[in-house]
Amino acid sequence: MNIHAIGENVLFGKLGHFLIILTFVTSLTAFVAYFLATTFRKDPQKSSAWISFGRKTFILHAVSVIGVLATLLLIIHQHFFEFKYVWEHTSKDLPAYYQFSAMWSGQEGSTLLWMFWHSILGCVLIFKAKDWESPVLSVVALAQFFLCSMLLGIYVFGYKLGSNPFALIRDTMDIPVFKMNPDWIPEDGTGLNPSLQNYWMIIHPPVLFLGFASCTIVAAFAIASLWVKSFTEWVKPVLPWSLFALMVLGTGILLGGAWAYEALNFGGFWAWDPVENASLVPWLVLAAGLHTLMAYKHTGYSLHATYVLFIGSFLLVLYSSFLTKSGVLGDASVHSFTDLGMSGQLIVIILAFLIPSVYLFIDRTFIKKQIPSKEKEENLSSREFWLFIGSLIFVFAATHIIILTSFPVINKVFGTNIAPPSDIKSHYNNVQVWMAALVAFGSAFTQFFKYKNDNWKKVIRQLLIVFILSIVFTAIISISFQFHRIDFIIMIFSAWFAVLANLQYILQVIKGKWKISGGSVTHIGFALAMIGIIISQGKQQVISINKFGIDYGSGFSQDEIAENVLLYQDEPNEMGKYRVTYTGDSVAGKNIYFNVRYEEMDKQKNIIRTFTLHPNILLNDKMGNNPVPSTRKTLTSDLYTHITSAPLKEDGTPADSIVQDTYTISVGDTIPASRCMVVLEGINPDAHIHDFEKKPKDIAIGARLKFISLDTSYYIEPVYLVREVVATSIPARVEKNQVSFSLIKILPEENKLQFLVEQKLNKFIIMKAIKFPYINVLWLGCFVMVSGIFMSMLRRKKENNKA
Amino acid sequence: MKRTHIIALVFVAILVASLTVMLGKGFSRYESFESAHAKQGKEFTVVGYMDKEKGVTYKPEINPNQFSIYVKDEKNVERLVIVNKAVPRDIEKSEKVVVTGKMNGDTFVASDILLKCPSKYKNRELEANNGKDV
Numbered sequence: 001m002n003i004h005a006i007g008e009n010v011l012f013g014k015l016g017h018f019l020i021i022l023t024f025v026t027s028l029t030a031f032v033a034y035f036l037a038t039t040f041r042k043d044p045q046k047s048s049a050w051i052s053f054g055r056k057t058f059i060l061h062a063v064s065v066i067g068v069l070a071t072l073l074l075i076i077h078q079h080f081f082e083f084k085y086v087w088e089h090t091s092k093d094l095p096a097y098y099q100f101s102a103m104w105s106g107q108e109g110s111t112l113l114w115m116f117w118h119s120i121l122g123c124v125l126i127f128k129a130k131d132w133e134s135p136v137l138s139v140v141a142l143a144q145f146f147l148c149s150m151l152l153g154i155y156v157f158g159y160k161l162g163s164n165p166f167a168l169i170r171d172t173m174d175i176p177v178f179k180m181n182p183d184w185i186p187e188d189g190t191g192l193n194p195s196l197q198n199y200w201m202i203i204h205p206p207v208l209f210l211g212f213a214s215c216t217i218v219a220a221f222a223i224a225s226l227w228v229k230s231f232t233e234w235v236k237p238v239l240p241w242s243l244f245a246l247m248v249l250g251t252g253i254l255l256g257g258a259w260a261y262e263a264l265n266f267g268g269f270w271a272w273d274p275v276e277n278a279s280l281v282p283w284l285v286l287a288a289g290l291h292t293l294m295a296y297k298h299t300g301y302s303l304h305a306t307y308v309l310f311i312g313s314f315l316l317v318l319y320s321s322f323l324t325k326s327g328v329l330g331d332a333s334v335h336s337f338t339d340l341g342m343s344g345q346l347i348v349i350i351l352a353f354l355i356p357s358v359y360l361f362i363d364r365t366f367i368k369k370q371i372p373s374k375e376k377e378e379n380l381s382s383r384e385f386w387l388f389i390g391s392l393i394f395v396f397a398a399t400h401i402i403i404l405t406s407f408p409v410i411n412k413v414f415g416t417n418i419a420p421p422s423d424i425k426s427h428y429n430n431v432q433v434w435m436a437a438l439v440a441f442g443s444a445f446t447q448f449f450k451y452k453n454d455n456w457k458k459v460i461r462q463l464l465i466v467f468i469l470s471i472v473f474t475a476i477i478s479i480s481f482q483f484h485r486i487d488f489i490i491m492i493f494s495a496w497f498a499v500l501a502n503l504q505y506i507l508q509v510i511k512g513k514w515k516i517s518g519g520s521v522t523h524i525g526f527a528l529a530m531i532g533i534i535i536s537q538g539k540q541q542v543i544s545i546n547k548f549g550i551d552y553g554s555g556f557s558q559d560e561i562a563e564n565v566l567l568y569q570d571e572p573n574e575m576g577k578y579r580v581t582y583t584g585d586s587v588a589g590k591n592i593y594f595n596v597r598y599e600e601m602d603k604q605k606n607i608i609r610t611f612t613l614h615p616n617i618l619l620n621d622k623m624g625n626n627p628v629p630s631t632r633k634t635l636t637s638d639l640y641t642h643i644t645s646a647p648l649k650e651d652g653t654p655a656d657s658i659v660q661d662t663y664t665i666s667v668g669d670t671i672p673a674s675r676c677m678v679v680l681e682g683i684n685p686d687a688h689i690h691d692f693e694k695k696p697k698d699i700a701i702g703a704r705l706k707f708i709s710l711d712t713s714y715y716i717e718p719v720y721l722v723r724e725v726v727a728t729s730i731p732a733r734v735e736k737n738q739v740s741f742s743l744i745k746i747l748p749e750e751n752k753l754q755f756l757v758e759q760k761l762n763k764f765i766i767m768k769a770i771k772f773p774y775i776n777v778l779w780l781g782c783f784v785m786v787s788g789i790f791m792s793m794l795r796r797k798k799e800n801n802k803a
Numbered sequence: 804m805k806r807t808h809i810i811a812l813v814f815v816a817i818l819v820a821s822l823t824v825m826l827g828k829g830f831s832r833y834e835s836f837e838s839a840h841a842k843q844g845k846e847f848t849v850v851g852y853m854d855k856e857k858g859v860t861y862k863p864e865i866n867p868n869q870f871s872i873y874v875k876d877e878k879n880v881e882r883l884v885i886v887n888k889a890v891p892r893d894i895e896k897s898e899k900v901v902v903t904g905k906m907n908g909d910t911f912v913a914s915d916i917l918l919k920c921p922s923k924y925k926n927r928e929l930e931a932n933n934g935k936d937v
Contacts, residue, residue: 377805388807396814403822417833419848419903421825431821546868564867564889624893644889645863659864674864759864766867766889 009080016071016166017153019064023115024148026061030054031141037134038228051134055126058137061144062119068151069103069116072165076103081186084172085109085165091191091622093590101201102192104209107325107340108151108165113205115147117213125217132237135224136217143216146349150342163340194618194626200259204252208279211249212317215282218242218289219314219353222307226360229370235297236800242290242310243793247786249283254782263628268537269778272428274329277405278320281398285313288394295384298451300374302388304365309391311357315350316402322346328408379453386446390439397435401428429537433487436530440494443523444501448509462508466500473500477531481539481773488534495534498527518792525785532778536638543575543639543769563770564644566674567596569763577601582765583612585654590619591628592652594765596641598632613641615767619652637773646765654763664747664754673759676709676737678716680753687719689730698723703743703753707734718743718755729756738762835878839906848903849911851876853894861890874900874911886913894918 033054040046072085076099081087089102089109103109122140129136153164169186170178177184218241225234256276257269270276289309292302323329326343364370378385404427407418421427444466448459474493483489502520510516546562567573567582574580579599586593593614600609615630629642649655663671671678680703687702694700702717716732720743731742738760745754834847854873861870870890875881884902894900897918904913 378807380806385807389810392811392814396818399818403818419833427825546866562868564863566863566867624896627892644867645892659862661862672862672865761864764864766863768889 009075009078009082010168012071012075012080013083013166013168016068016075017164019067019071020148020151020164020166022064023061023068024145024152026057026064027141027144027148030058030061031138031145033057034134034138034141038138038224041134041228047134054134054137054141058119058122058126058141061141062123065112065115065119065144069112072109072112073099073103075166079189081189082168082170083165084167084169087169087186087189089189089192091189094189094192094197097199097202098192098197101196101198101205104205105192105196105201106165107342108163110205110209111147111150112165113209114212115144117206117210118144118147118216121213121217129237132221132224132234135227136220139220139223140216142352143220146352150345159344160341161345163342190622191620193623194620195263197618197626198259198263198628200255200262204255204259207248207255208252211245211252211279212282212321214241214245214248215286215314215317218245218286219311219357222310223357223360226307226357226364226371229364231303231370231372235293236796238310239293239297240793240796240800242286242293243789243796246283246286246290247789247793249279249286250789251786253279253283254786262631272401272425274405274408275324277401278323281402281405282313282316282320284394284398284401285309285316288391288398289313291387291391291394295387295451299378299382299384300372301378301384302391303371303373304361305388305391307361307371309395311353311361315354315357316398318346318350318353319402322350323405323409328412381449381454381456381459383446383449383451383454386442386449390442390446393435393438393442397432397439400431400435404428430487433491433534437487437491437494440491440498440523440527440530443526444494444498447505447520448501462504463501466504467497470496470500477535481535483534483538485538488538491530491534495527495530499524499531502527514791515795518788518790518795520788521791522785522788525781525783525788527781528784529778529781532774532776532781536772536775536778539773541576541771541773543578543771544580544767545575564766564768566764566766568761571762572599575769579607580769582763582767585763587653590652591616592619592646592648592654594643594646594654594767596630596765596767598639613639615641615643617643617646617648625652633776635776637771638775640770640772642768644766644768647761647763654765656763657761659757659759659761661757662744662754663757664745664750664752666750666752671741671755671757673737673739673757674761676707676734676739678705678707678741680704681706681715683753684717687717689719689721692730695723701743701746703741703755705732705741709734709737716741720744720746731756731758835876836880836882836906836911837878839911840909843906843908846903846905848901849874849876850899850901853897853900854881855895859890859894863889872900874902882909882911884911884913886916888914888916891916891918 033050037047037050037054040050075083076086076090077096079086079090079092085106085108089105090099094102104113118140122137122144125136125140126133148162150162151164152162153167154161170182170184218238221234221238221241225231225238253276256279260271260276261269286309289306289312292305292309295302296306322343325340326346327340328343378388404420404424407420411417445459445463448454448462470493473496474489477483477492477496478489483492502523506512506517506520510520542563544563544565546565565573565575565580567580569582569584572579572581577600579601581597581599583595583597585595593616595612595614597610597612599607600611602608611632613630613632616628618626618628620626625648627643627645629640631641632639647655647657659674665671665680667680667682669680671680682704684702684704687700688694689700699722701720703720705716705718707714707716716734718732718741719730721728721730729742729744731740733740740758742756742758743753744756747754833850836849836851839845839847839849851874854875857873859870859872867889869885869887871883871885872894873881874884884904886902886904899919901917901919902911902913903915903917904911906912
């Protein structure tokens, strides 16, 4: 029995909901106060009064956001299953550290996480933003106001505003049990989706949302600058923020990739899933904006573009939350959230920022003509020109991705029914590899041009040696890895060129001054990551190619698709240079670990190395068992092993099984069985039966079956015996394959025979193994790239502190 | 007009042109089995519901990379769908399936399948037996 006193825990829900309403009210108040402070900025006395009021309300707001978060964590931690959110996302057996993952696994929790970071960053700005505090925090507070509205869960004129994470099951679901007992509380929750039960899922969402929140800050500076018509002063403070946003959002995306690689089973770190794309696109646009900002800072060009890109990146963050939270992606993505009926609200939020931004931009550009811009064109041989071109490429890449990702939206708006390309991954790869190559190439030479004007010939002379070296390196890699695709070869070349040219820039031009080499380090990291991607993905090798599958005439090439192999326990299978054996399994709690032994062989088939991997299946009766891959990591390659499926007993442990099938076939047809097959070659009307005395009136019909297995083939003959009126089947058994074939029916009219095939199958697993060569180059590149951005951020922060 | 503007316009032109070309050939369309039947051998995406009574036929001991199900499309036409993949987990729980492939006679041969499982993110009905601890 599990009956709580009425209202005992419900109090926490009331508290949580009260705090949500408090955050909502304080965000609105802070917005109004900061808005007025900005409006009265010419009147210091009035303005500072509003600022001080705004500060207090914003800090109160931040405290109440933390309060909401703490309350939600508390009800999750205490397993108060009367709350729908707790019941839906957690269960009693969920380890404590995954309670964090559970907290942000729902829409409400992820919104809350986003609000949390807005509050923290907002408080930092209160202390650091100086003159920019009031306009910037107006924007942040407004963003908070809209996010809070998504948690309200109250009805306004019949429209449900937001979804309250503290809602009770009995208030949200109409199920009969409450009629009998209104105080009924579920014994246990439905549990966290097992694929989210992974350590990356504790860290990935907070980092990603910190990235999203810092995009808001960057856009807030841009909007603030347009608003208060201060077009140059915002550059210094926004620069470290934009670097911070780029670094954190980039890290967040990469952590998501690391999770996909380690916990998911598509065998890769990036699947071009709409949800992944939705976070990559704002990052690309932000990177473009950062480059135009640099151009503007040094030359006065590209200011308009910077506004569009920074604000655009934030709007794309909002758009991406619309895509993932509105349910519009429905048929296109495996992991979008389902509609909570907030699509309308999400669209309002986008418009609430889009319309004022567009108004400010158009007003300041065309009507008041206040945004400084230069009449004279950029010089072809100047850094600012190529920075602008580079940004255009980023934007092009982003546009391509966002248009393809938006097809479900386009279909909905225009009533069309366009489906994404059937092989969407290669479509994206084929286009985006060119974008990456262009970006890498540009990142190699652009820095060698000085701002404003420089000499072509000088730059070419400077870069000639590394250019030739890059060709040599590309040739070495292309030949040793046997790359044939021209786009891959060009990508490798551009990446090498970027690595070497940026190294040269650090050593020769800025003379190894680490403090100012952040940009070049970032470019090197990007290029290394690209080399890593091309090699590890382009030359990934499916080890587990199935050699004994029988195609039922589907017309597909088996090489392409037969990447799952069946392994019986203790029966070694040769796959490439490995001899792979499923040697057994062990159970630990809800995890079943399969021991997969790899014996690496040389050309003479001598074993040179042995290791065992332990892929597992996480049992979950509510959401389906979840396989978790296991990867052998070495410096030069990863060997990824994944259990696609395995027959399990009721209690979840692996089991032997017996399969039975009937086949009705004619002479010449084949019956498949495991690792063998038989071909019906003919009918023997007068069959002899071993150890059996035939009587004269008996009718004994034998089926002449050619038994074929991997290493042998011979004839067997099951017999159909009719004595007087009783028919008996005398099966033919093949002991080695534990299979028997019985002739059970003769259909003379159709000229067919019916067979029963029985086969005992030992414990088996179906597994997939893929080798990713040099994937560590990718992770190294990512690390270098993030470090480079960090170095730049430190540098810009220091410059600001000095000023 | 500035050089940079011209280049930006060229980019837009390339984007529009390439999208138009892709719309013409690369993209599949959501179809029903009937309309896919008329164009044998061409690649289509069909959205439908798996017939759970007929279940999944998967004989991994014979071919671990193939299974078959019956799918009813949105116009209520049911066809045998052979999928050249290992059975995805949760297929029995899927609400909707999206298959990409070609029609081969009356059989739809799919190279890819995407499942929409309500169990993952959507509100689940409380299981009936959960009520026993009342």
